[in-house]
Amino acid sequence: MMNQAIEVLKQYFGYNHFRKGQEDVIKHILTGEDVVCIMPTGGGKSICYQVPAMVFPGVTIVISPLISLMKDQVDSLTEVGIPATYINSTLTVQEMNDRLYDLKAGKYKLLYVAPERLEAGLFAEVMDEMPISLIAVDEAHCISQWGHDFRPSYAKIGSIISRMKKKPVIAALTATATPKVQEDICEQLKINPNNSVKTGFQRENLSLSIVKGADKLSYMDSFLQQNREESGIIYATTRQDVEKIHERLSKKGYSVSKYHGGMRDIEREEQQQSFINDNNQIMIATTAFGMGIDKSNIRYIIHYQLPKNMEGYYQEAGRAGRDGLASKCILLYSAQDIRIQRFLIEQTSFDMDKQKQEIEKLQAMINFCHTEGCLEQYILQYFGEVHSEKCGRCSNCTDNRSMVDVTIETQKVLSCMIRMGEKFGKTMIAQVLTGSKSKKVIDFQLDKIKTYGLMKEKSAKEISDFMEFLISEQYIDVSLGSMPILKVANKGKEVLLGNVKVMRKEQMQVVSITEENGLFHFLRSIRKQLADQEKVPPFVVFSDETLRNISLLKPSTLEEFRQIKGIGDHKLKKYGETMIHSLNQYQSENEQEIQEVNTHNSLLKKTTSKKSVENSHLVTLELFQEGLDIKQIAKNRELNVQTIENHLLKCGEEARDINWNVFLSDEDHSKIMEVVNELGNSKLKPIKEALPSEISYFMIKIALMLNSRDTVKH
Known part of the structure; x- marks a missing residue:
């Protein structure tokens, strides 16, 4: 047969x-x-x-x-x-x-x-x-x-x-x-x-990526612009988001379909067929769309929010590249997504056992977003398949950041959890570690424990993100009730005993002006009141960027207010006095919080600009690779030029461990060797000896830059 x-x-x-x-x-x-x-x-x-x-x-x-x-x-x-x-x-x-x-x-x-x-x-x-x-x-x-x-x-x-x-x-x-x-x-x-x-769950033509902390709409705009001719699906959690994204992309000239449960059957069918027939390149949809869709030329899947479970995510991601050609699967993640999914679970799962099961699946999805291991390996393990080799394609496998030892930070977090009785969630633990004076912290007398303020140089968000990493690596267990409680896992206890080191990829520092800033939220409420009076959308009054600048600079006069980006003469005259009055009112009522925010911003700036002495040269290298010259880096990091030069030279001495070599023409190679030979008796001599036949690209730039500044003469 x-x-x-x-x-x-x-x-x-x-x-x-x-x-x-x-x-x-x-x-x-x-x-x-x-x-x-x-x-x-x-x-x-x-x-x-x-x-x-x-x-x-x-x-x-x-x-x-x-x-x-x-x-x-x-x-x-x-x-x-x-x-x-x-x-x-x-x-x-x-x-x-x-x-x-x-x-x-x-x-x-x-x-x-x-x-x-x-x-x-x-x-x-x-x-x-x-x-x-x-x-x-x-x-x-x-x-x-x-x-x-x-x-x-x-x-x-x-x-x-x-x-x-x-x-x-x-x-x-x-x-x-x-x-x-x-x-x-x-x-x-x-x-x-x-x-x-x-046959296994591995899809060798799919490249999985997790994008955390990015402006989702801006990231999506950039990606779609680069892949304008390709067909793809953008999944959103709610109907409102589907409509919002559909309207945005339509205005930008993209050929877009949409699909969600609030549409009439005939309309959904028309939209689906337009996408399947390549009349429209992009489908914006809730998870109601796609099961069994046979369209083979879908080149990318973008999840605009965190999916509620791994099964749904991988089934949706798997709709890319059914023809076997290389395709991308991108998940845009933010902590807000977790709250939305938990709310939806609580609203749709009335059976407590079922609800617990759904929350457990959601936690596995969160762990996936925070793991620093191979994303494909994580998925295969979830579905019960052992696969020892890394995929080499996902965003984690292609991430070349160095690993740093975060054992001490881990011990601080775990120790704080134990001193708090292991009966609180992530938010409260972060508040205690940052030394917050919130009402709950004071009421529970958590400001009296030894670990209070132990990580005050960090923001609450940084500590929350770090705890998510520890959860994903199974150093911390999460209870599955409606209010997640964190407990130290057995693996975490080994860290406290000093038996296990915790390594994490070096974090890119991102300064957020308004993070944990009550003033920003207060100003948004004032903006809403002004918008309602004028019967216009709030962003017409002030953009978020303008509000952030106001909350940072806190202008006290009309002249100072006029200097803020986004404030013209008309808005100065119309809203200036109201906003300054509101600022004065807020500052008089919240002096303590403002002092804490200012202290935090100062610490954050200091931490971001200088970082740790141990890895400071690598921070300089990152800025150098982004195209900044030595003087710009020195100004950015609040360090002198000589220190920045020494950082780059230290990176050069480690060049044998950096895989950045490029092919050069004979003419280019000769020019570079002339510079290196000229500097033969200087600090670049060890670099020349370490790289007898090949010169890394960034070392070429260093050699030329140092030469152009007449470093040899000095």
Whole structure:
């Protein structure tokens, strides 16, 4: 029968060979064995039941969760000459009856139905009258309460099949199933676990990236501009975000479709078809879009917010590059996303066990965003697959920042948690470590413990981000209740005992003027009042950038107010006195907080400009690589020129460990060697000796720069 299967593959699909795993699944089916097929999105699961359907006599029933998926599959099969149809709520009663009649007459080989349709008594009777050889349960993860998209109707499939007069072969297929979900599928459909074909979750053509802390809209604009001709999907959590992004990109001239549950069926169908047919290049959608979509030329997936679980994320990311070509999957992450997802979980999951399960899955997703290991390895491990090699493609694997020892910082955090009784969440711990005088900290007398203010040189956000890293690396455990409580994990206890070192990639310092700044939020409320009076949007009154500058500079006169970027004569006259009065009011009422903010900004500036002595030369190197000259770096870092030169020379002496060599023309190489030889008796001599045949690019720049400043003469 396998020869027949290969003939079907050639005749209808145009392939000479099956892909990895397909042949194994089809062999099970053709020999009458039930089978579970776990293949990544784009792996060719549909072929696994469509080919046997053409080999077997009678009809193959395909249980599919979405109407759009049924139509796409049927259209594709009809296009290659395979007789297929579907029955769902889009049909009239007469159309349904006609199709059922044609099915009994043997006109169709495949019938697509929703699981709910199987429960209808009349349809069950019709099924008993049809010669059904195979039942394919697509998106089989929906059968398990441990799956990311559980549907009660799927849980009834097993019992419905068991009542059939003649039991057909069962094939359960999914792209995303953890070991627990795989176990549930086998148990509920009574499939021997040994009859499981898994091709692995690895997608070698996908490059995964996590982007944290960026301005999402600006990042997205930049990415789309560089990939304007490519087709992609942007996933957003809410309908409002879909509409906002769709409107923004449409105004910028992009050909954009949108898809969410608030649209009419006919409108969603039109938008989806425009995208699938390449009339529109970009689809903006909630997660309601995409399950089973066969569009193969999707070059990128952007998640505008944190997905609620790993299964959903990887299924959505897997819609890129179904044709096997290189594609990008980018997740834009911010801490605000967590609050949104927790809120949605609490609003939609009323069963406490289910809610706990969803929060656990969300935490795994958060850990994914904060891990500094290979992103693909994390995913494979999540789905129960051991893979020792790093992918070499993801944003973590291609990140060349050096590792720094953060053991002492870790011990400070863990020690503080223990002294707080391990009964608080991330926010309170960060407040204690920064020495906050918030009401809750004082009420709980946490300002009296030894670790209070132990990390006051850091911002609360920096400490929160650091704790997320420690959680992702399993030094800290998180309770799964509605109010997450942090506890020191066993791995963390080893750190406290001095048995384990904690290493982390060096962090890029980002100065945020208004971070943890109550004044900024106060000014936003004043802006809103002014906007309401004028009946205009708040940003028309002042942009956020202008508000941030006001909160930083705190102008006390109209002349000072006029110097702020974004304040023209008209706004000065219209709003100047009101804003200065509001500033004076806030400062008189919040003197202590303002003093703390000023102290924090001063410390942050100092920390950012000088950093630690140990790695200070690497900070200088980062600025040098960005194109700043020595004088600019010295001014930026508040250091003298000689210190900056010494930093670069120290980097040069470490050049053997830096993989930045480039190819040079003979002429360029000669010029460089002349400079290096001229400086042969200077501090550059060790560099020349360390690099006898190749000169790294940044060392060339140093040599030329030092030479141009007549360093040798001095």
